Amino acid sequence: RDDTRRTPQFIKAIRKRLEGKEGKATFLDIGTGPFALFALVAARAGAKKVYAIEANPEAAARARAFVAKADDIAPGQVEILEGFTTAVTLPEKVDYMVGEIIGCIASEENCIATMRDAQARFMRNPNDPYAYIPHKVQTFGAPVSYALHREILAPPRYEKLRGVPLRVNCRDKGVQMLADPQLVEDFSFDKLPPVGRMLPPNPVLSYEVQAARLEATEEFLYESLIKEEKDANTNLDAAEARNLAKLTARSFSGMAFWPKLLLDPE
Known part of the structure; x- marks a missing residue:
């Protein structure tokens, strides 16, 4: 609630x-x-x-x-x-x-x-x-970069997850898409497929990483790092912040998946 x-x-x-x-x-x-x-x-x-x-x-x-x-x-x-x-x-x-x-x-x-x-x-x-x-539910997926990739996903910390998928808030701006999302699942409850016949809309998903997304993510991360430096005095200069933002924005952290719920048929 x-x-x-x-x-x-x-x-x-x-x-x-x-x-x-x-x-x-x-x-x-x-x-x-x-x-x-x-x-x-x-x-x-x-x-x-x-x-x-x-x-x-x-x-x-x-x-x-x-x-x-x-x-x-x-x-x-x-x-x-x-x-x-x-x-x-x-x-x-x-x-x-x-x-x-x-x-x-x-x-x-x-x-x-x-x-x-x-x-x-x-x-x-x-x-x-x-x-x-x-009435209907869908799943979308996209490759993403994660601002805390090195803090959470890099060894040895990744092993501590023990294979459990990392779950983040859907409003977490630290997760940024590298490409447009694609439909992974799509089914209506009034038209469920027979048992064993649940097939994805697109059996093979192919993503094209978009330069505009990378540049926008880099700028967002850079501004966030500069703000953090001012607020917390992290001793990170502008050049280091730029390099870290650029590297992180161009990192593939994994695939993100999220649902979309359609409550009404129309």
Whole structure:
């Protein structure tokens, strides 16, 4: 609920689905979390019944307590179910499903298998694109340079990561693309491919490093280093800052991947 950019968009999509269906539609919230945020949004927007699934026992208990304190919804309107989605059963089919089960690589949190199971057992209209929030998810990837490459990714520090991918904030300007991003994954929940047939849009990705990007990154890093010198007295002169910025901007630190969620079909 602390994501001030994404959460309002989910709330808007939930309310949009329920317009004109107050008291009639049923909702499923996968991974409801300790505050049952989207489940309560759906209930307050007029959902007749909301089933909220949470795998973590502690989070599920907190969600039940949080829902119990909500005096603006009817008793039983939101039901918290503890367990993994694939192990939970519902007493009825639902009209809509919302879930933030998307990883940095869209499919990494086993969302495709989870959604296939949910389609088969929970959804009243599994082929309706409006039945899902998000309706579609994509993964983009691009080669990047990282300002802290030598501090984190160079040996022996890299070995300490033990093969775990480095995760950084999407707003971290220390990560700069060397080329335009390309589509790596693209799937809609109403049109999931058969098991074993999940193919990337482009089986082979080819990137062209762009000089303009390198120059812009170099200038950004140089200005950042000069500012750091003024603020923290790092004893880095302008020539050293320029060389370090140029070298870092032209370093290949790895591939960055990130998801894009399309909440509505249109």
